[in-house]
Amino acid sequence: MSTPSTAEAVPPRQRPILLTPAVLRLWTGTTASGLATWALPFLLGLAVVDGTLSATGLGIVLATRTVGFLVAVPISGVLADRYSRRGTVLWAGIAxxxxxxxxxxGLGRSVALMAVAAVVVGAGQGACRPAFQALTAEIVAPERRQAVNAAMSLAVRLTTFIAPGLAVLLGLLMGVEAMLLGTALLWLCAGLLPPPGLSPTPTGPRPPTSLLTEFADGVREARRHPWFLAGLAALTAVITTGYSATSVALPIVSRDEYGTEVVLAAALAGYTAGGLLGAVLIARWRPSAQGWAALAALAGYGFAPLALLLPVHPVLVVAAYVLAGLGIELFNVPWFTATQREVEPTKLARVSSLDFLLSYGLAPIGLALIAPAIATFGATAVLLVCAAICFLAPAFAALAPGARRFSAPPPPNTPTASIHVATRR
Incomplete structure (x- = not known):
């Protein structure tokens, strides 16, 4: 019997996924959009400080940007599935x-002009999100998507940590106007850099349908996956209550209970550090019951409002925020990966847009309601309810069919070979 040669015995070493040109371009484009998104509020804040923009004007501009985001998310999901994910990203970045x-x-001249422009900027931001998710599934092989999604999440966390301080520093050195033009260049990079994917959109004549009808098709696709609906409900509940409560209550508790803003700064830094750690960990971690592990990690967000509720040492408050950031990333990455794997490819952008529309779209409502709720019922009651929701919502989601692995169970009496063939297709 002949001995196989070394070349035959040792498989070729794979290039690190982020060093492949297509993924590197996709990652860079996503990071550029994140930098532009997170830098803008802080640049406008500097304009308030130097008197170029009023506080009321800042609120109007940021509110209209949110409106543009919410309107564009479902529309872009339909367009990305109907035409091209790459084209949607391109036009969103250009817009x-x-x-x-x-x-x-409009800065210093017309708040109305700034508000109109902010709607378009928000629409570009919203249009990018579902298109980027679907484009990742087109470009990256299934077995490597979790690592790429983790790298994307790592970029988001680094962006939220770096962009505000960098924007303020460069804004002070170069001026708000120059930095606003810099964010425009970032948006152009976000639109131009990502490569084209292998679009699953069927070719040939299509019957004329409305945007609403096609979005409804995406909702029906989401309903085919009970684990997706349950997980989305849990994520929305955690963000709307837990994130909103901790965002509003943390500055108050830091000032009133600990008498220093250091706790506020340390807790926010801890949240970012936890997110970075989670993104690094989940790039390689593959638990057998991945869905349950992700939902358990999401429930860890409940420790943040709980720590603000109890008279604990400041170190425990920071540790709770580290757990919250860690848990969000240990949920997000498997969640995105499972959605890219399980959802019908021609409807992926629409399902992703439903995800962003609910989980992120309802967050401003939570932020708006938490402060009046604290004023009416007291911080203790509100934080207790929010902590309970954060713990219970993922627990109930874990009971949904397919939640154990974020995957629909195979039909009964289905031969194993058939399952494998279907998966490879």
Missing amino acids: AGAATPVMFL
């Missing part, structure tokens, strides 16, 4: 990049 200089023209 946001073109609208940002218009905000510069």
Whole structure:
């Protein structure tokens, strides 16, 4: 019997996924969009400090940007599935990049002009999100998507940590106007850098359908996956209550209970550190019951409102925020990966848009309601309810069919070979 050669016995070493040109371009484009998104509020804040923009004007501009985001998310999900994910990202980046200089023209002159431009910028931001999710599934092989999604999440966390301080520093050195133009260039990079994918959109004549009808098709696709609906409900509940409560209550508790803003700063830094750790960990961790592990990690967010509720040492408050950031990433990455794997490819952008529309779209409502709730019922009652929801919502979601692995169970009496063939297709 002949001995196989070394070349035959040792498989070729795979290039690190982030060093492949297509993934590197996708990651860079996603990071550029994140930097532009997170830098803008802080640049406008500097404009308030130097008197160029009023506090009321800042609120109007940021509110209209949110409106643009919420309107564009479902529409872009339909367009990305109907035409091209790459094309949707391109036009979203171009639109946001073109609208940002218009905000510069309105700065100190017309809040109305800035608000109109902010709607377009928000629409570009919203249009990118589901299209990027679907484009990742087109470009990256299934077995490597979790690592890429973890790298994307790592970029998001680094962006939220770096972008505010960098924007403020460069804004002070170069001026708000120059930095606004810089964010326009970031949006253009976000639109131009990502490579084209292998679009699963069927070719040939299509019957004329409305945007609403096609979005409804995406909702029906989401309903085919009970684990997705249950997980989305849990995520929305945690963000709407836990995230909103901790965002509003943390500055109050830091000031009133500990008498220093250091706890506020340390807790926020701890949340970011936890997110970074979670993204690094989940890049390689593959628990057998991945869905249950992700939902258990999401429930860890409940420790943040609980720590603000109890008279504990400040170190425990920071540790609770580390757990919250860790848990969000240990949930997000498997969640995105499972959605890319399980959802019908031609409807992936629409299902992703439903995800962002609910989980992120309802967050401003939670932020708006938490402060009046604390004023009416007291911080103790509100934080207790929010902590309970954070713990219970993922627990109930874990009971949904397919939640154990974020995957629909195979039909009964289905031969194993058939399952494998279907998976490879």
